[in-house]
Amino acid sequence: MTAPSAAPAERSRPGPVIYRVNPVAKLAATIPLSLALVLTLDWLSATVALLLELALLGWAGLGWRQFWRRTLPIWLAAPLAGLSMVLYGQASGATYVQFGILHVTDGSIAIGVATALRIVAIALPAVVLFVTIDPTDLADGLAQIVRLPARFVLGALAGLRMVGLFIDDWRSLALARRARGVADSGRLRRFAGQSIALLVLAIRRGSKLATAMEARGFGSSLPRTWARASRFHRADAVLILIGTGIAAAAVVVSVTAGTWNFILGGS
C-alpha cells in the first residue's frame, strides 16, 4: 500500500505533461480558438490554427495509436462536411459541375475547404485535451476553481460512475427478454420497453446512491473541505495563453491577408 504519510494533497501523475495540466485550463484553452474560428469562414485562419496545433501535438505526448483512435471521427467527419459544402454550398465564380441543386463552383470549393479545415482545427485540440481529462480531477477543478456548486458537481461525478452499471443492466435486460420469449419480433417496441425498464433501474440505483452519499454527510450545512487541491500552475496558464495565441494568430493572419470572412457580416 502506498502509505500517504505525507498527504497526497495534490495529485501529481507520472507521464506526459498533458495529464498534469488542470482540466479547467484545458477547457479554458479551447474557448478562444473555437470562438475565433466559428466567427469566420475562410481557409487561411483555419490553416494557420491547424499548423500551429500540429506543431504542438508532439509536445502533448499522446501516443500515436491513442491519437488516431481518438481522432478518427474527426478525419471522417471533416472531409464529409467539406464535400457537402463543395456540392451544395453558396455558388460564386466559375462553375465546374452543375446537376440539379448540385453545383461545384469556385465559391463552393473555397467554402468546402474552409469548412473541413475548420472542423479539424476546432475538434483536434478539443479531443486531444479532453480525452486526457480525469473526471474526478475535472470535478475538483470545476468546484474549487470555477466555483460551481459542490452538490451539483459531485452529484454528476457520482452519477457518471454508474454509467458502467447501466451498460451491464442494459445487457441483462436484453438477455432477460430473450429468456422470457419476447425477443423474436417487435424490435422497436422492445427497445422502448427496455429503455423504460432501464430508467426504472437507474432511478432506483440513483436513490440508493443518494442515500449512501447522504449517510456520509453529503449535502449537510457544514462547510466542505477538499481532499485534493485543484490549483492553477504556470503550465496551466501557459496552456491558456497558447490557446489564445493560436486564436489571435489565426485572426491576425487572416485579416492581414484579406481572407477574413465574418459569418455575420454578409458577403
Add this chain to the structure above:
Amino acid sequence: MSVRPAGVEARGWAFRHASRLAWAVDGLELSIAPGERVLLLGPSGAGKSTLIQALAGVLGDSADEGESRGSLLIDGMLPAAVRGRAGLVLQDPDSQVILARVGDDVAFGCENLGVDRDEIWRRVAWALDAVGLHVALDHPTSQLSGGQKQRLALAGVLAMHPGLLLLDEPTANLDPAGVAEVQDAVGRVLERTGATLVVIEHRVDTWASVVDRVVVLEPNGGVSADGSVERVLGDASTAERLRDAGVWVPGWRPEPPGRRTHPGTGAGAGASSASGGAIGAAPPAGAGAGAGVLLSATGLSVGRPGQHPVQTDLAFELRDRELLAIEGPNGAGKSTLALTLAGLLAPQSGSVVASDLLRGDNRVDASPHRWRSRELLTRIGMVFQDPEHQILKPTVREDLLVGPRAAAGGRSRRVLPSDILDRVDEVLERLRLAHLAEANPYTLSGGEKRRLSVATALVTEPRVLVLDEPTFGQDARTWRELVALLAELRDDGTSIVAVSHDADFVRVLADRRLELQAATEADRSDERFGGVIA
C-alpha cells in the same frame, strides 16, 4: 485511535413513510448504552431498516419523506444534528461506491464534514488499514470484489470517526469469502474504536460472536425480546417465532427436503443420481433415451461478447431429472456459463448441444443459442440473479402471462385458453403470490420478487431450469420454500442447473457439482471505467 462511543435513546418513537398508511415503527422504547453491540432482528416489515436509517440521519422528517412521533436521540441530540456521529453501511455493494478511486472514496465523508486536508489523508490510511483493504489509493473502485466494496464502504464511514456504527445487512449480497472479510473487518474496527454497533442481519451466526445483545422488533410494535444472544434465542417460543419470520437462527441446519430421488444424507452431493427418475415421478413426456442427457457441453469456452473467455474447454452434461450445482469463486464465470447453458449467450468456442429429448422437435436447431426466443420457453427457463431484470409488466399476473402468450404464438391480443389461465393461477398459488396478483412487481419485497422470477420461468413448464444464485440474500423462510420447490420440480421431471455460493443449498439439493476454477488475472479485463471522458 478510539472514538467516543455514542448512546441511543428511543422514547415512544414512531415513523411513517410518506404515502404509507401504516407506521413502519411505532411506540419504540429502546436505549442502547455507549459501546454496546446490538443485533437487530425481526420479521420483514418490522421497521428495522427504518430505525437504522433514522439513526443515520438519512430519514428526513420533511413531508415528502415521512413523519415521526416521539423522540429518537443520539447522545441526547437529533441524529440530523450530529452528522458524522453515526455511520451507515448498506446492503448493496454497488450503490455505495461513490468515487472512482479508493482513496478519494474513503475521503468523501471527511470532506463533507469539513475535516482538514492533512487529517483527511491520515484518516484514509488508518481506515483502509482498519478494514484490511490494502490496495493503492488510486486503485479503481470498479475493480474491487463485492467483499472489498463493502469494506471500502466501511472504511469510508470509519474515516468519519463515528461513535455509532450502523450496518444494514452488510453481507447479504456477498459470497462466503466476502462475508468472512466483512465480518473480520467489523470485528477489528470495533476492537480498535470501541464504537457502538447496531447491525441488521437475517443470519444470526454471522454476528453472534461480535454482538453482546439481541433486540427483536415486531411489525407496528416495539421491542418483543431483548437480551443476550443466548437468552433471546434460548427462549424456545422466541426462537420459533423468529424462525418462522425468516431469521436464520443459530444451530438450525437445513435438512434435505423429504426426498423422492436422493438416497444419501447431506453428504450425497457429488454422487451422480443413479436412481435418477424414480419413485412416484411420472415419466417425462418423450423420454426414451436411456442415458437421459439433456444438454452436453464439449470444448466449451464462455465469455461475454467481445471479451476474453472466462472459462475454456469445459466438458460436462446435464442429465435428466438432476440438479447440477455450479460452484466457484467470484469472477470464475459462473453466471456467464449459466447464461450460455440457457441459450442466451453464444459459446465463444466449442458447443452446447441440446439432445433430442430436450429439443422434442427435430426442426429445432441443436444449439440453444440459435433458438428463437419463443422456442426457449418450453425448453430452458432462466432465473436471473437480479429479479428486476426480468420484470416486463405492471402487475404480477400480467407478467406471468407473458411467457404463455409468447409460447402460444405471439398473437397476444386473443383471449387465452382457459388452461393457460389455470396454469397461471396454479403457479401463483404454488409460489404464494396469489394475494399479490394485481400488485406492481417492482413494489414486491426481495423474497417476493425472487418467487415471481421463478414463477415466470415455471409457468411455461420448461424442461430445464437454470438459476443464478437463487438463494442470494433470501431470508430463511423463502430459502426453505425455494429448496422445497426445486426438489419437487426435479422429482417431477425438470432438470435444474443452479449457480450457487450457498453451501447449505448445494448440500441439500445438488445431485452433482461442477466446480469452476478462478479465471486467471490476465483473463479478467475490466475496462468499465477508464478514468477518462471519451
